[in-house]
Amino acid sequence: MGLDKRKRQVLYAIVHDYIQTAEPVGSRTISRRYELGVSPATIRNEMSDLEEMGYLEQPYTSAGRIPSDRGYRFYVDFLLRVPSLTLQEIELMKRVLSLRMSSAEEIVQQLAKLLSALSNYTAIVLGPSQVQARLRQVQLVPVSSRQIYLVGVTDGGLVLNRMVEIPVAVEVESLAYLQQWLNQRLAGLTLEQIKATSLAELQHDMRISIDLFEAIVNELLGGLKQPEAGKVYLGGTTNILNQPEFHDLQKVRTILELLEEDALVWEAIAQVAGKGVSVSIGTENPLSAMHDCSLITAEYQLGGGLVGHFALLGPTRMNYERVLALVQGVCDTLNQLYGM
Amino acid sequence: MGLDKRKRQVLYAIVHDYIQTAEPVGSRTISRRYELGVSPATIRNEMSDLEEMGYLEQPYTSAGRIPSDRGYRFYVDFLLRVPSLTLQEIELMKRVLSLRMSSAEEIVQQLAKLLSALSNYTAIVLGPSQVQARLRQVQLVPVSSRQIYLVGVTDGGLVLNRMVEIPVAVEVESLAYLQQWLNQRLAGLTLEQIKATSLAELQHDMRISIDLFEAIVNELLGGLKQPEAGKVYLGGTTNILNQPEFHDLQKVRTILELLEEDALVWEAIAQVAGKGVSVSIGTENPLSAMHDCSLITAEYQLGGGLVGHFALLGPTRMNYERVLALVQGVCDTLNQLYGM
DNA sequence: ATTAGCACTCTCTAAAGGAGAGTGCTAACA
DNA sequence: TGTTAGCACTCTCCTTTAGAGAGTGCTAAT
Numbered sequence: 246m247g248l249d250k251r252k253r254q255v256l257y258a259i260v261h262d263y264i265q266t267a268e269p270v271g272s273r274t275i276s277r278r279y280e281l282g283v284s285p286a287t288i289r290n291e292m293s294d295l296e297e298m299g300y301l302e303q304p305y306t307s308a309g310r311i312p313s314d315r316g317y318r319f320y321v322d323f324l325l326r327v328p329s330l331t332l333q334e335i336e337l338m339k340r341v342l343s344l345r346m347s348s349a350e351e352i353v354q355q356l357a358k359l360l361s362a363l364s365n366y367t368a369i370v371l372g373p374s375q376v377q378a379r380l381r382q383v384q385l386v387p388v389s390s391r392q393i394y395l396v397g398v399t400d401g402g403l404v405l406n407r408m409v410e411i412p413v414a415v416e417v418e419s420l421a422y423l424q425q426w427l428n429q430r431l432a433g434l435t436l437e438q439i440k441a442t443s444l445a446e447l448q449h450d451m452r453i454s455i456d457l458f459e460a461i462v463n464e465l466l467g468g469l470k471q472p473e474a475g476k477v478y479l480g481g482t483t484n485i486l487n488q489p490e491f492h493d494l495q496k497v498r499t500i501l502e503l504l505e506e507d508a509l510v511w512e513a514i515a516q517v518a519g520k521g522v523s524v525s526i527g528t529e530n531p532l533s534a535m536h537d538c539s540l541i542t543a544e545y546q547l548g549g550g551l552v553g554h555f556a557l558l559g560p561t562r563m564n565y566e567r568v569l570a571l572v573q574g575v576c577d578t579l580n581q582l583y584g585m
Numbered sequence: 586m587g588l589d590k591r592k593r594q595v596l597y598a599i600v601h602d603y604i605q606t607a608e609p610v611g612s613r614t615i616s617r618r619y620e621l622g623v624s625p626a627t628i629r630n631e632m633s634d635l636e637e638m639g640y641l642e643q644p645y646t647s648a649g650r651i652p653s654d655r656g657y658r659f660y661v662d663f664l665l666r667v668p669s670l671t672l673q674e675i676e677l678m679k680r681v682l683s684l685r686m687s688s689a690e691e692i693v694q695q696l697a698k699l700l701s702a703l704s705n706y707t708a709i710v711l712g713p714s715q716v717q718a719r720l721r722q723v724q725l726v727p728v729s730s731r732q733i734y735l736v737g738v739t740d741g742g743l744v745l746n747r748m749v750e751i752p753v754a755v756e757v758e759s760l761a762y763l764q765q766w767l768n769q770r771l772a773g774l775t776l777e778q779i780k781a782t783s784l785a786e787l788q789h790d791m792r793i794s795i796d797l798f799e800a801i802v803n804e805l806l807g808g809l810k811q812p813e814a815g816k817v818y819l820g821g822t823t824n825i826l827n828q829p830e831f832h833d834l835q836k837v838r839t840i841l842e843l844l845e846e847d848a849l850v851w852e853a854i855a856q857v858a859g860k861g862v863s864v865s866i867g868t869e870n871p872l873s874a875m876h877d878c879s880l881i882t883a884e885y886q887l888g889g890g891l892v893g894h895f896a897l898l899g900p901t902r903m904n905y906e907r908v909l910a911l912v913q914g915v916c917d918t919l920n921q922l923y924g925m
Numbered sequence: 926a927t928t929a930g931c932a933c934t935c936t937c938t939a940a941a942g943g944a945g946a947g948t949g950c951t952a953a954c955a
Numbered sequence: 956t957g958t959t960a961g962c963a964c965t966c967t968c969c970t971t972t973a974g975a976g977a978g979t980g981c982t983a984a985t
Contacts, residue, residue, distance in 0.1 A: 269946095269947085271946065271947050271948085272947075272948080273946085273947075274947095283958075283959090284958070284959050284960080285947095285959090286958070286959050286960070286961095287957085287958055287959070289947090289948070289949075290949095290957095290958085292948095293948090293949080303948090304967095305965090305966060305967075306947095306948080306965060306966060307946080307947055307948045307949085307964075307965045307966055307967090308946080308947065308948085308965095308966070308967075309946080309947065309948090382726070382727075384724060384726045384736075386722070386724045386736050386738060386744070387722075387738070388738050388742050388743075388744060389742045392742060394736065394738065394744050396724075396726050396734065396736055396746075398726060398727075398728050398734065402728050402729045402732060404726070404728060404734050404746075404748070406736075406744075406746060408744065481845075482841065482845060483838060483841045483842045483845060486834060486837065486838045486841070492834060494826060494832060494834065494837075497826065497834075497837070498823060498826045501822065501823045501826070502823045505821075505822060505823060609977095609978090611977065611978050611979085612978075612979080613977085613978075614978095623927075623928090624927070624928050624929080625928090625978095626927070626928050626929070626930095626980095627926085627927060627928070629978090629979070629980075630926095630927090630980095632979095633979090633980080643979090644936095645934090645935060645936075646934060646935060646978095646979080647933080647934045647935055647936090647977080647978055647979045647980085648934095648935070648936075648977080648978065648979085649977080649978065649979090
């Protein structure tokens with residue numbers, strides 16, 4: 246990326262200005278607002294170069310320039326300076342996220358609200374996957390003769406529950422036995438390991454091996470294996486309406502309809518999310534409905550092996566500096582609260 | 586409501602036409618499309634009368650007429666004719682709502698999707714209140730030394746769960762005792778009755794009355810008393826974007842922001858909802874954000890004492906005939922599937 | 926009581942004109 | 956050679972204007 250210092254300055258100025266004003270940036274504006282020590286004409290030349298190199302675009306002939314996706318990419322990778330959060334904001338995060346809540350679900354819901362409120366963008370939180378969590382205990386609650394409510398408690402003190410339909414009726418005593426047996430076999434394993442466990446292995450040293458039990462265990466095991474299937478939590482959906490680029494109803498519809506499709510959203514985020522924080526700009530996004538948007542994704546950890554992803558969704562013209570600071574702050578806070 | 590036959594016909598024609606076209610209706614249009622056997626001039630006179638009586642409005646001088654809230658009200662109360670659903674639609678309802686699902690939550694979620702898909706409006710379903718349900722069994726699952734996961738199973742086979750924080754640590758054996766004791770005291774009561782139960786009553790014949798236990802029981806009881814707090818399920822939120830009256834971004838924002846506030850939505854619906862089906866038109870709605878909207882609410886029953894409300898939200902110009910047919914159909918279907 | 930005829934009102938759309946912002950080019954300058 | 960001032964040109968956006976269209980209310984005739 247051979248951009249000399251002044252080109253970088255100009256690019257930074259344009260991206261920075263455009264992020265705030267949402268209006269194409271002209272050479273005069275830059276020379277007025279940013280102290281580059283050169284005249285508008287010089288800046289014009291630089292801009293012309295930057296456009297040719299693909300970092301800028303012109304909405305129409307003889308308008309100011311706006312950053313292209315590539316321009317944003319360079320900005321994000323090399324130019325931006327992440328500010329620090331205020332103490333109040335950090336306090337707020339700690340307060341809101343601190344575990345006075347009953348379940349992971351509630352934390353995650355709070356997280357979505359918090360992120361959207363602080364950023365003014367739309368927050369998306371993918372429910373935690375629990376594959377790394379260790380199962381401490383299983384409890385089987387009889388609901389009807391053919392339904393069992395499965396409650397698992399993980400090492401980290403988080404609860405997962407699921408209704409399991411069994412093929413044949415079972416009595417309460419047998420259930421107690423089953424429960425004990427499952428606990429003996431599975432307690433201490435991570436959910437990942439449990440997923441990999443086959444019935445055959447369990448059966449190996451099963452005392453009684455009645456067919457019915459087999460079927461029931463199979464179902465229960467299935468219940469434990471299922472991932473906390475793709476729940477998606479949204480916060481600040483309406484925030485996109487504040488963005489001038491979404492004053493077009495058609496665009497609003499596109500994105501809101503997308504957000505209604507949990508499965509799609511999950512997919513889209515899972516695809517771009519990496520280990521730490523990552524940024525996906527405009528057409529870098531897999532979904533074409535998101536080609537006008539940027540997605541900042543990050544990994545969160547709730548302790549006890551609970552790991553998931555969250556994201557902030559905004560226009561490509563989103564305030565990356567601010568958002569990255571926020572995301573980092575939230576990750577830090579969560580780590581501090583629930584970290585090893 | 587002294588409206589002679591022709592005035593009723595004219596009013597019906599105008600409402601009916603406006604619901605379909607969203608354009609002010611003129612006298613010529615009526616005489617062309619509806620066979621009233623009179624000339625436009627006559628209709629004009631009737632319209633003038635109807636306007637004076639408050640059933641119609643003119644968006645501006647010399648435009649066609651549109652119904653006022655009062656006009657819609659009269660239409661809904663006296664004029665409309667609810668059509669019947671097609672067999673396919675009824676089949677679809679049965680299929681989608683039939684209980685192959687594990688929990689009430691899932692049924693309710695399906696219900697929201699179904700309603701919005703069939704009506705093209707926004708569906709709101711309030712989670713079932715369980716006050717009428719009888720508690721069959723309580724199970725206490727230890728999570729940490731100070732946290733207990735409370736699982737209740739109701740008569741109807743539905744599960745409610747909640748994390749309870751207790752003031753002092755308690756051992757597993759004591760927990761087992763507590764559980765047994767709670768079951769003895771509370772099983773068979775409706776949640777409503779449990780809510781009305783005070784600790785003092787329970788304590789009355791409590792064998793051991795150690796202070797600690799007292800505190801713990803208090804918390805657990807509190808957990809059971811909490812209502813399955815106002816969960817709101819939405820379907821087809823973006824459907825309002827299809828309505829021409831919501832081509833104005835400001836209005837869209839107002840209503841979408843409202844829909845993000847579960848508590849407000851719950852309140853608004855609970856206020857207008859009655860025993861059966863009820864219609865709340867425009868300014869009849871308690872929330873001013875809904876003054877451009879109508880709300881069709883109805884009660885649903887999932888069996889086992891589970892009762893709740895659902896609603897369809899659309900512009901005041903919504904297709905009442907269609908929507909009422911749908912709502913009735915859904916109620917019937919649910920009754921058929923889960924009825925006493 | 927109903928209807929035809931007609932002038933009038935109001936909105937909506939398209940076209941036209943002008944202001945404003947910004948560019949690219951050229952020529953001068955350090 | 957890089958930088959800058961000057962200037963003509965382009966394009967959008969806003970406002971104004973004019974005309975078409977739809978619908979009304981009134982009057983007079985049936």
